[in-house]
Amino acid sequence: MSEEPSSLEDIKKLLREGQKIQAIKLLREESGCGLKEAKDQVDAIQAKMIADGEQLPKATGCMGAAVILVVGLGMLSWICSG
Template sequence: MDILTSAAVVVVVLAGVGGIESRISRADRRMARVEHKLDLILDHLGLREDDPRLEEVTGLLRAGKRMEAIKVYREATGAGLKEAKDAVDRMAA
């Protein structure tokens, strides 16, 4: 009986974690879309953020140091790993 109860608890916990991960993933995708739209608006208006650390990111990308560029971008902006990777990928394009 105890094994069945433990198994049921594990299944419920795993289902809950899966639901939370799904919500976070959707929120991340929505945030990325909003950031992309904001970048388009800033480009259209001719506005750019002049952060010297972002110049360093560009230099690192030119030198082929993508991982270091992501690290510097994260330090400069406070972005998460995925957000920073996506931003550096956009900068490289």
Template sequence: MRYDPTLEALARIERKLDLVMQHLEIRDSAPPQPDPLADVRELARRGKTIQAIKAYRERTGVGLKEAKEAVERLDT
């Protein structure tokens, strides 16, 4: 299975970068970006797995299998 960077991975990287910047007291003038997967997480949390998978595929462009696995891994 090949590595496919997803919005989920990017969100984790951004959170880590935010912590590093905070530690170094670096200020970013850009407003914080909302979680691009917030609605997917909410759908998964409410047990609407099929809708969550569909929304994930629309955001990332990945295939059905990859989207299903990603939704199953989401921290809901």
């Protein structure tokens, strides 16, 4: 990782809140670096935080929504067929 951003605490705060994309955006705005470089730097900051014993929220994505949708549709078809 190159020079640490001056808003390192802001980036860490966003990571603690589970807002990794916002952390990447903040780093890009501050440093002017590209998306991949910013993501790699935020990943490194996150890994260091975890190595230091911090509990960070798990990333959420569309997989959880997909599971809920499938279960809901399954229940709906079960109710309608009964």
